[in-house]
Amino acid sequence: MALELDDIQGLVLGAYPKLPWARYLILRIDDPGAARAWLGTLAGDVATAETSRPPRACNVAVSFAGLARLGLPPDALATFPWALRQGMVTEYRSRLLGDRGPSAPQHWCWGAPGAEADVLLASYAATAGELLDRSALDGCGVSEMATVDSLLLPYSLEHFGFTDGVSQPILAGTPRAARTSAHRWEVVEQGEFVLGYPDESGLRAEGPTVGADRSSPLLPTVPGDAGRRDLGRNGSYLVVRQLAQDVVGFRRYVDGNERLAAEMVGRWPNGAPLALAPDQPVEAFSSANDFGYEHDKHGLRCPLGAHIRRANPRNSTSKSDAKAEEIARRSANRHRILRRGRPYGSTDLDVDEERGLFFVALNADIERQFEFVQHTWLNNPTFAGLCGEVDPLTGDQPDGGGTFTQPELPVRRRHRGLPNFVTTRGGGYFFLPGLRALRWIGSL
Amino acid sequence: MSSQDDLGGEELRCRFVVVGASDGLSSHSVFTVVAPVRADAVSGLRSVLADMATDVAGNPHLPFGRLPTLHFASLALFPAQGSFPATLVFESNVDGTIADYLAQVAAVAGAGADAIWGGCPGYPSGATDDPGQVQRWLRHHVVLPGAYHVGATGRTRGQIVAEAELREALEIELDERQDAGRLPADPVAIRRGLQDRVWYDPALAWAVDPLPVRTGHDQLRHIGHVAGSADTTVLVPAVPALALLAALTRRRPLAALGLVASGVAWLWWVEGRDPPDDCAVDAAALTAIERCEDRPGAVQNHLASLTYVKPSAGRVTLVRAVLFVINLAARVKYTKGELGGIPSIHFAHWSLIDGGRRLLFVSNYDGSWESYLDDFIEKAASGLSAVWSNAVDFPPCRWLGLRSGGARHGLPFKRMARRSQTPTTVHYSAYPGQSLTNVLSNTELRRGLFADLDDHELQQWLLKL
Ligand code: HEM
Numbered sequence: 001m002a003l004e005l006d007d008i009q010g011l012v013l014g015a016y017p018k019l020p021w022a023r024y025l026i027l028r029i030d031d032p033g034a035a036r037a038w039l040g041t042l043a044g045d046v047a048t049a050e051t052s053r054p055p056r057a058c059n060v061a062v063s064f065a066g067l068a069r070l071g072l073p074p075d076a077l078a079t080f081p082w083a084l085r086q087g088m089v090t091e092y093r094s095r096l097l098g099d100r101g102p103s104a105p106q107h108w109c110w111g112a113p114g115a116e117a118d119v120l121l122a123s124y125a126a127t128a129g130e131l132l133d134r135s136a137l138d139g140c141g142v143s144e145m146a147t148v149d150s151l152l153l154p155y156s157l158e159h160f161g162f163t164d165g166v167s168q169p170i171l172a173g174t175p176r177a178a179r180t181s182a183h184r185w186e187v188v189e190q191g192e193f194v195l196g197y198p199d200e201s202g203l204r205a206e207g208p209t210v211g212a213d214r215s216s217p218l219l220p221t222v223p224g225d226a227g228r229r230d231l232g233r234n235g236s237y238l239v240v241r242q243l244a245q246d247v248v249g250f251r252r253y254v255d256g257n258e259r260l261a262a263e264m265v266g267r268w269p270n271g272a273p274l275a276l277a278p279d280q281p282v283e284a285f286s287s288a289n290d291f292g293y294e295h296d297k298h299g300l301r302c303p304l305g306a307h308i309r310r311a312n313p314r315n316s317t318s319k320s321d322a323k324a325e326e327i328a329r330r331s332a333n334r335h336r337i338l339r340r341g342r343p344y345g346s347t348d349l350d351v352d353e354e355r356g357l358f359f360v361a362l363n364a365d366i367e368r369q370f371e372f373v374q375h376t377w378l379n380n381p382t383f384a385g386l387c388g389e390v391d392p393l394t395g396d397q398p399d400g401g402g403t404f405t406q407p408e409l410p411v412r413r414r415h416r417g418l419p420n421f422v423t424t425r426g427g428g429y430f431f432l433p434g435l436r437a438l439r440w441i442g443s444l
Numbered sequence: 445m446s447s448q449d450d451l452g453g454e455e456l457r458c459r460f461v462v463v464g465a466s467d468g469l470s471s472h473s474v475f476t477v478v479a480p481v482r483a484d485a486v487s488g489l490r491s492v493l494a495d496m497a498t499d500v501a502g503n504p505h506l507p508f509g510r511l512p513t514l515h516f517a518s519l520a521l522f523p524a525q526g527s528f529p530a531t532l533v534f535e536s537n538v539d540g541t542i543a544d545y546l547a548q549v550a551a552v553a554g555a556g557a558d559a560i561w562g563g564c565p566g567y568p569s570g571a572t573d574d575p576g577q578v579q580r581w582l583r584h585h586v587v588l589p590g591a592y593h594v595g596a597t598g599r600t601r602g603q604i605v606a607e608a609e610l611r612e613a614l615e616i617e618l619d620e621r622q623d624a625g626r627l628p629a630d631p632v633a634i635r636r637g638l639q640d641r642v643w644y645d646p647a648l649a650w651a652v653d654p655l656p657v658r659t660g661h662d663q664l665r666h667i668g669h670v671a672g673s674a675d676t677t678v679l680v681p682a683v684p685a686l687a688l689l690a691a692l693t694r695r696r697p698l699a700a701l702g703l704v705a706s707g708v709a710w711l712w713w714v715e716g717r718d719p720p721d722d723c724a725v726d727a728a729a730l731t732a733i734e735r736c737e738d739r740p741g742a743v744q745n746h747l748a749s750l751t752y753v754k755p756s757a758g759r760v761t762l763v764r765a766v767l768f769v770i771n772l773a774a775r776v777k778y779t780k781g782e783l784g785g786i787p788s789i790h791f792a793h794w795s796l797i798d799g800g801r802r803l804l805f806v807s808n809y810d811g812s813w814e815s816y817l818d819d820f821i822e823k824a825a826s827g828l829s830a831v832w833s834n835a836v837d838f839p840p841c842r843w844l845g846l847r848s849g850g851a852r853h854g855l856p857f858k859r860m861a862r863r864s865q866t867p868t869t870v871h872y873s874a875y876p877g878q879s880l881t882n883v884l885s886n887t888e889l890r891r892g893l894f895a896d897l898d899d900h901e902l903q904q905w906l907l908k909l
Contacts, residue, residue, distance in 0.1 A: 092737070096812065201852060201854060203854070327822070368854070371814065372814055372818070375814075375815075376812055376814070380811065382810060382811075382882055385881045387877070387878070388877065409903070410634060410903060411634055411906045412618075416619070
């Protein structure tokens with residue numbers, strides 16, 4: 001199915017790599033009327049997926065609390081998925097996401113219980129001066145809760161020194177899917193990320209709807225239900241996590257052992273995956289994605305517990321037949337996310353400020369995709385037959401330190417005493433509406 | 445689901461017997477005790493259960509940690525539903541016989557049994573002084589599953605716990621040798637070091653004895669034994685029906701064909717009716733369920749679900765037949781851990797209760813609810829739809845959902861599952877840190893520790909560490 005590019009926010013199809021500066025404005029709605037009017041006009045400025053390389057871009061997403069505050073009718077609110085309605089900071093979700101101890105929501109700089117964000121405004125530009133200034137929000141009915149500025153690091157590095165954003169699902173039906181010699185599992189059905197389109201199971205990705213009587217003809221009709229209009233079509237769900245990285249702690253732990261660091265990530269700093277380049281960072285593989293783990297059942301190349309093997313096990317399975325691999329791959333592809341995050345904070349470790357990853361992920365089903373990756377894969381102590389260890393890079397380590405197993409011949413080596421290298425500092429779940437839906441919200 | 449067992453002296457001795465005497469062929473009893481609860485007793489029971497949940501292993505009402513043959517147990521209270529009163533489901537998955545286990549329950553619970561079941565009609569009041577009476581009452585309410593699955597077949601609880609401790613000891617030994625730079629490069633020498641660790645430790649010496657191998661004859665005996673442990677009434681309607689059909693085929697082939705055809709037509713017709721009511725899940729109910737899930741320190745979760753069978757005699761017969769087939773598959777085919785490709789179920793059972801009008805499902809699985817349901821959707825949608833397409837509000841499908849529809853409608857299916865659930869207030873696991881995969885690989889580790897291995901096998905064995 002052809003994507004309605006002019007109705008889809010640009011962030012869905014691209015991360016604006018040519019716009020190195022970004023500003024994330026986390027906003028509270030004070031005056032719903034003014035905020036609605038502002039969002040309505042903003043619809044004219046929002047970058048859509050139609051323009052592939054805009055000179056500057058702005059995208060906007062609204063949390064459930066924000067949608068309620070903007071006055072969406074209750075029947076529409078009730079059709080949003082449970083995770084969005086609950087938000088990121090209930091006791092259950094904190095348990096699921098591993099937000100405890102120093103990562104517990106009460107320590108967050110934004111998004112803590114009772115102080116959830118209403119709107120996320122993301123601005124991208126070529127220079128810092130062109131970023132959206134908070135003064136532009138005067139009189140818009142919103143106030144600033146937090147602002148995070150970001151400048152891409154050279155070579156797309158993240159703060160631990162690894163190339164990030166190498167592996168991304170490619171949406172079926174996009175020019176990229178046709179152009180690349182895309183590997184079997186790089187191409188993922190549109191409905192995994194864009195609401196209203198068929199997903200990996202062949203069903204239309206379910207989105208929120210609103211009673212036809214309550215909405216304007218701005219919104220498309222819901223297929224098969226004349227009584228409702230489609231609020232979700234061309235939208236997506238956006239997950240934000242402000243993840244502080246303890247770069248000093250990471251370097252101290254790794255202690256110059258580049259191989260250990262690479263095994264924790266699953267790629268070398270230049271991006272080359274251990275699955276293809278187990279011995280050294282072969283430059284030719286630095287953006288390689290055309291691989292599975294079928295020849296590496298025991299993790300002798302890429303450890304079973306490595307970050308990328310957990311975050312996307314591809315065709316990993318304990319069995320060694322092609323059918324089991326295909327089932328594993330198909331199953332893994334129902335749990336993919338589009339990562340759109342960027343680093344924040346200075347790379348100069350002498351500058352005493354927080355640094356980390358402003359993690360942004362898009363998906364059509366927060367529970368099945370983002371939360372699944374976080375809980376069932378990254379933070380799962382028994383992932384892939386391991387026992388008592390979680391993601392070495394981002395995991396919520398047990399008190400007293402975690403474990404990371406480096407499979408080797410003749411026998412494994414266990415690294416113990418792993419501290420938390422990553423701390424959650426803020427976050428929220430948002431609805432990234434299509435342009436028509438945004439205009440409709442503005443017209444309420 | 446809090447603590448590990450306390451390894452008191454008695455427990456330890458008992459474990460030795462269990463581990464030492466294990467012939468590797470141990471059979472489990474998998475069952476529920478289902479009892480209605482008087483309306484006026486529901487809120488009292490709720491607080492008793494909540495109280496138990498704060499310390500599942502050691503609580504004063506029924507300290508599960510003191511039941512040495514228990515793998516998993518749960519207590520879930522389903523609220524009154526239509527004409528059915530509130531229902532208390534007590535699920536147990538144990539080694540040995542139901543009678544032995546329930547005798548232990550009655551003895552260990554003492555007065556606690558009154559607190560738990562005192563609100564059930566017919567419960568012998570003041571039974572405290574007579575555990576025999578409690579035991580009889582519990583036995584009277586036992587429901588055998590129509591179909592069940594055991595992940596770690598043939599392993600006693602003592603074996604599973606002991607083998608996990610064995611792994612822990614071996615891993616630590618290896619760590620220490622590596623840290624001290626004392627690890628030899630030769631695989632044979634590495635294993636010898638680990639063997640020494642076990643040989644000289646009286647607490648681990650049991651691992652020196654080889655694990656018995658299961659022969660074909662044992663296998664048959666085992667199947668014969670477990671065949672008796674499921675609810676055979678599932679066959680009651682099927683056997684005469686099949687006999688009738690067979691007789692008819694011989695004398696009146698056309699009539700037999702007609703009978704089959706009308707059965708197929710009937711299925712086609714009923715599957716087109718009863719449009720499911722896919723409504724949202726009640727927020728308060730869902731929050732209560734989630735509160736009992738993903739508890740810290742446990743890698744397992746529990747699911748307790750109760751659905752209405754679609755009201756027709758044909759549906760009841762159909763669901764009985766499907767359960768029979770699943771049970772057969774579970775006994776014969778899925779005996780190595782996986783159930784239909786799902787590698788994370790320790791114990792699961794389906795039971796028809798209330799004369800076939802309601803279908804009870806309880807499961808002890810690894811990981812989150814979301815991942816469990818996704819496993820169902822991605823790997824076992826056919827078997828699952830074959831059962832639940834006979835239940836009210838299951839997403840629409842044709843031909844029992846064997847090929848399409850049904851559970852493959854991920855979100856509606858998940859909503860239906862959530863609507864059918866009640867919070868598992870009390871969940872006990874004898875080995876909360878062990879996934880099924882861990883349990884199976886711990887046995888492999890034990891098996892190879894003292895076995896005769898060639899170079900290749902030895903290397904493969906070392907990779908299990
Ligand atoms: C500060 C925290 C994090 C850091 C430093 C980090 C770093 C990285 C790096 C270096 C890669 C390899 C490059 C690539 O394939 O793009 C990667 C891949 C990935 N990460 Fe993270 N990550 C973090 C948090 C997360 C979180 C929270 C999630 C999801 C819940 C996640 C999901 C993924 C996924 C899905 C991949 C791609 C795996 C693949 O397809 O092979 N990451 N990450």
